[in-house]
Amino acid sequence: MSESTAATAAAKGGLQGVVAAQSDICFIDGDAGRLVYRGYEIGDLVENASFEETAYLLWDGKLPNKTELATLKQQLSASMALPAHVLAVIKALPAGTQPMDVLRTAVSALAGGDTDLTSNEAAANRRKAVRLTAQFPTIVTAYHRIRNNQQPIAPDPSLSIAGNFLYMLNGKKPHETLVRVMDAALVLHAEHGMNASTFTARVIAATLADMHASITGALGALKGPLHGGANEAVMHLLLQCGDADSAERKIKEMLANKQKVPGFGHRVYRTFDPRATFLRKMSKQLGEAAGNSKWYEMSERLIPILRDTKKPTGEPLGLNPNVDFFSASAYYTMDIPLDLFTPIFGVARVTGWAAHVMEQHKNNRIIRPTDDYTGPFGKKVEPIEQRA
Numbered sequence: 407m408s409e410s411t412a413a414t415a416a417a418k419g420g421l422q423g424v425v426a427a428q429s430d431i432c433f434i435d436g437d438a439g440r441l442v443y444r445g446y447e448i449g450d451l452v453e454n455a456s457f458e459e460t461a462y463l464l465w466d467g468k469l470p471n472k473t474e475l476a477t478l479k480q481q482l483s484a485s486m487a488l489p490a491h492v493l494a495v496i497k498a499l500p501a502g503t504q505p506m507d508v509l510r511t512a513v514s515a516l517a518g519g520d521t522d523l524t525s526n527e528a529a530a531n532r533r534k535a536v537r538l539t540a541q542f543p544t545i546v547t548a549y550h551r552i553r554n555n556q557q558p559i560a561p562d563p564s565l566s567i568a569g570n571f572l573y574m575l576n577g578k579k580p581h582e583t584l585v586r587v588m589d590a591a592l593v594l595h596a597e598h599g600m601n602a603s604t605f606t607a608r609v610i611a612a613t614l615a616d617m618h619a620s621i622t623g624a625l626g627a628l629k630g631p632l633h634g635g636a637n638e639a640v641m642h643l644l645l646q647c648g649d650a651d652s653a654e655r656k657i658k659e660m661l662a663n664k665q666k667v668p669g670f671g672h673r674v675y676r677t678f679d680p681r682a683t684f685l686r687k688m689s690k691q692l693g694e695a696a697g698n699s700k701w702y703e704m705s706e707r708l709i710p711i712l713r714d715t716k717k718p719t720g721e722p723l724g725l726n727p728n729v730d731f732f733s734a735s736a737y738y739t740m741d742i743p744l745d746l747f748t749p750i751f752g753v754a755r756v757t758g759w760a761a762h763v764m765e766q767h768k769n770n771r772i773i774r775p776t777d778d779y780t781g782p783f784g785k786k787v788e789p790i791e792q793r794a
């Protein structure tokens with residue numbers, strides 16, 4: 407970044423372009439639309455590696471061999487069931503509690519009773535990463551069933567994380583194609599450098615707080631509609647519009663009113679988010695398989711509007727879909743309830759958060775930036791009766 411561009415970015419706030427850590431985990435080239443996890447291109451991983459292999463890669467820095475993968479799968483299967491006190495916490499939450507809040511609360515509750523809680527050593531962190539990754543799908547699906555007056559389904563040790571998520575959600579063995587789509591979505595969402603939730607996790611970890619505290623905080627950041635919450639917001643928008651013509655009108659109106667359109671734009675990508683390229687294909691294929699391409703086609707209609715609409719300067723807006731855009735129509739076509747879209751993001755991203763917490767703990771310095779004070783000086787405390 408040139409000095410003048412850096413100065414403009416600094417004035418806008420949001421830590422744009424600020425290097426917050428040295429990291430071996432993820433590389434993003436925002437101009438080229440390139441995403442790399444530990445040296446592997448995202449396209450290679452999504453086509454040739456499972457979510458479990460990706461988790462291993464993120465945590466251990468290498469792809470597992472057969473024995474290592476079998477061990478990880480066994481460890482994950484052994485950790486999927488929730489402790490009784492966590493199920494009790496989930497059941498005690500008031501009706502209507504949002505699934506992201508349930509997930510955050512349950513992760514916080516999982517700290518109680520975790521045998522490694524107080525250790526930030528690498529081996530303890532690795533065990534906690536496995537347990538949390540295994541427990542996330544169980545929390546999300548158990549809550550969904552409980553809120554619908556259904557019994558939670560016990561995880562099936564023969565299924566993957568993706569397979570178990572669909573199985574525990576619907577109570578029947580999922581079709582292989584759907585498991586493959588869900589697995590690919592999890593690989594695509596697993597990691598993304600110093601995004602807001604990962605940065606949050608690292609800030610918490612850098613105080614030497616533990617993995618559960620860091621991931622509880624990360625979930626709070628992921629919930630927001632400018633971050634992970636955008637996938638749910640995209641689907642609400644598509645449903646509210648109902649058809650492509652109304653959606654086109656609505657988007658133009660939003661742009662004219664300077665409103666942010668969910669699922670578009672990115673702090674780093676200046677071109678198509680490479681993950682959106684894969685999710686776009688998945689949304690199309692799912693629509694065709696379901697005999698309902700309406701949501702995919704509606705989504706396609708919006709792309710040229712956000713790319714080509716002119717700014718007052720005459721330049722095109724140049725906004726592209728991000729990871730949250732096509733995941734919305736893909737998950738909706740898979741019959742996944744809207745308010746589980748962001749929790750699914752969490753089911754994937756817990757692996758990336760855990761990798762960053764481990765990296766932070768390995769080479770730590772507290773993260774404490776500074777601010778540019780713009781308030782007054784010289785005030786004196788007046789007696790309360792004299793205050794306006």
Ligand SMILES: CC(=O)SCCNC(=O)CCNC(=O)[C@H](O)C(C)(C)COP(=O)(O)OP(=O)(O)OC[C@H]1O[C@@H](n2cnc3c(N)ncnc32)[C@H](O)[C@@H]1OP(=O)(O)O
Pocket residue numbers: 420601631632633634636661665666667668669670671672673674725728729730
């Ligand atoms: C997993 C993820 O977190 S991916 C992102 C998910 N979030 C969303 O989809 C929400 C919609 N998108 C946004 O709000 C933003 O694009 C963000 C939060 C992702 C990135 O924010 P920033 O880095 O601050 O945006 P940036 O500075 O590049 O914006 C440039 C301009 O494009 C505009 N813009 C950016 N995104 C959008 C959008 N989705 N709709 C309309 N205008 C937008 C900005 O308002 C800004 O306009 P200005 O120059 O007239 O002020």
Ligand SMILES: O=C([O-])CC(=O)C(=O)O
Pocket residue numbers: 597598599600601602673674728729
């Ligand atoms: O990197 C970001 O700012 C947001 C994002 O796409 C992600 O977390 O996947």
